[in-house]
Amino acid sequence: MKNTKSYLILALDVKTLPEAIELVEQTKDYVGYYKVGKEILNSVGLPTVLRALKERDVAVFVDVKEADIPNTVMNAVVAAARHGADIINIHAFGGMEMMRKTVQAAKAENPNVKIIAVSVLTSLGDSDMRDIGCMYSAETEVWKLAKLAKDAGLDGLVCSAKELQAVRQIMGEDAFIITPGIRPAWDAKKNDQKRVMTPRDAIVNGTDTMVVGRSITKNEEHNPTEAAKLIYEEIAAALDEPKVETPTLNDIFVERLLEAGVVKTGDFTLKNGTKSPIYINVRDLPRHHGALSMAIYMMTTKIAKKNPEFDRVGGVPMGALSIANMLSFACGKSILTLREQAKDHGLVGTKTVEGFEPEEKVLVIEDVATSGGSIREAVEKYRFLGLQVENACVVVDRQQGAEAMLKELGVELLSLITLEEIVEALYKRDDIDETMKQSIRDYMMTA
Numbered sequence: 108m109k110n111t112k113s114y115l116i117l118a119l120d121v122k123t124l125p126e127a128i129e130l131v132e133q134t135k136d137y138v139g140y141y142k143v144g145k146e147i148l149n150s151v152g153l154p155t156v157l158r159a160l161k162e163r164d165v166a167v168f169v170d171v172k173e174a175d176i177p178n179t180v181m182n183a184v185v186a187a188a189r190h191g192a193d194i195i196n197i198h199a200f201g202g203m204e205m206m207r208k209t210v211q212a213a214k215a216e217n218p219n220v221k222i223i224a225v226s227v228l229t230s231l232g233d234s235d236m237r238d239i240g241c242m243y244s245a246e247t248e249v250w251k252l253a254k255l256a257k258d259a260g261l262d263g264l265v266c267s268a269k270e271l272q273a274v275r276q277i278m279g280e281d282a283f284i285i286t287p288g289i290r291p292a293w294d295a296k297k298n299d300q301k302r303v304m305t306p307r308d309a310i311v312n313g314t315d316t317m318v319v320g321r322s323i324t325k326n327e328e329h330n331p332t333e334a335a336k337l338i339y340e341e342i343a344a345a346l347d348e349p350k351v352e353t354p355t356l357n358d359i360f361v362e363r364l365l366e367a368g369v370v371k372t373g374d375f376t377l378k379n380g381t382k383s384p385i386y387i388n389v390r391d392l393p394r395h396h397g398a399l400s401m402a403i404y405m406m407t408t409k410i411a412k413k414n415p416e417f418d419r420v421g422g423v424p425m426g427a428l429s430i431a432n433m434l435s436f437a438c439g440k441s442i443l444t445l446r447e448q449a450k451d452h453g454l455v456g457t458k459t460v461e462g463f464e465p466e467e468k469v470l471v472i473e474d475v476a477t478s479g480g481s482i483r484e485a486v487e488k489y490r491f492l493g494l495q496v497e498n499a500c501v502v503v504d505r506q507q508g509a510e511a512m513l514k515e516l517g518v519e520l521l522s523l524i525t526l527e528e529i530v531e532a533l534y535k536r537d538d539i540d541e542t543m544k545q546s547i548r549d550y551m552m553t554a
């Protein structure tokens with residue numbers, strides 16, 4: 108059982124040692140860790156700061172967000188661990204080797220030190236991500252870096268309250284998740300924090316600890332001791348409350364599809380002529396960068412997990428072509444474009460596909476699978492030309508026969524989400540009325 112103090116980290120955002128020590132003396136009955144950042148470390152020096160804090164028998168989080176070549180980061184982090192740091196953070200975008208080497212060397216120095224990843228800085232938005240050459244949205248990039256940090260053996264991640272639940276799903280129950288951007292309800296000042304969460308909410312949403320700065324150090328109504336005590340008590344009370352159920356990544360993805368309007372409810376006629384109260388317009392996905400990023404990232408992880416052998420990515424025309432193109436870019440396998448009709452210009456011939464080597468393996472990409480007829484047509488065209496197809500991947504499987512039919516053709520169908528998962532999310536929504544929910548239930552009974 109963790110003690111209540113360990114849920115609270117105080118950010119010592121000050122320049123001098125006496126100021127830092129005064130704050131420690133005022134709050135140490137309620138605070139588990141003290142966070143020292145570049146401001147004080149560059150002013151006073153890491154050995155001096157750590158010695159002073161360790162003399163007071165408190166745990167220290169060295170917030171230096173290291174990022175450099177593996178050897179340099181490893182040595183810098185080992186030095187901080189040697190001086191007694193209890194938590195040290197490094198940038199996940201430094202890459203797998205940097206993280207792995209660093210965590211191994213730091214644990215050899217001190218087995219109890221926690222090495223924590225920083226993912227996407229909360230000051231960066233989607234347009235900043237594009238400027239620095241990231242194809243994914245900031246939210247999806249956090250998911251990607253959380254996975255990388257976990258695979259590298261890091262202990263956890265610093266993330267905003269908004270990302271907490273997804274990061275928990277990705278990194279698991281044992282991960283140590285640190286949440287900044289905390290404001291108690293009694294502190295009206297958000298300062299420069301845009302999205303904030305109360306200590307209580309951070310706890311019930313499953314954080315392991317939280318960083319608080321100005322609500323304790325610069326509050327107008329409470330001195331640091333009182334403010335730290337109030338937050339400590341709020342945390343203690345929240346620890347007795349039940350935790351909020353963590354949504355799965357699929358739940359979050361379905362939420363994004365609903366927000367993007369990719370999933371629609373109403374009265375629709377599907378391509379196969381049947382009626383449906385749900386229409387999934389994945390063609391709309393490219394208009395919504397956040398949901399699109401998530402779809403592409405989820406496809407790459409699904410594919411990596413299944414690990415099918417493939418040389419080329421092939422989209423089923425026309426709806427899936429943009430998704431196939433982006434997936435090809437994300438997983439570094441070139442696209443093989445299938446034409447609906449053979450060409451009657453340029454290199455005229457019977458080919459519906461150009462630019463491939465015989466026997467190459469194609470991973471077929473489709474947006475929605477219902478009966479699977481369009482995927483079968485594409486598989487047959489590829490195979491007719493001597494290409495091999497063993498796997499197909501779809502964003503949504505409407506579970507109306509595609510999987511079984513493709514299996515008979517020797518093609519395994521991977522899907523990101525099923526109609527059932529979408530429907531489960533729709534039932535939980537308040538903006539869908541009971542009559543519609545009932546039509547969906549009736550449809551699911553008969554579909």
Ligand code: C5P
Nearest residue numbers: 118120229287288300318319320321322
């Ligand atoms: O509570 P307050 O806003 O004063 O806390 C600020 C502290 O939390 C700073 O030390 C800052 O570096 C850190 N932090 C943050 N937001 C992040 C990551 C860290 O405010 N996303």
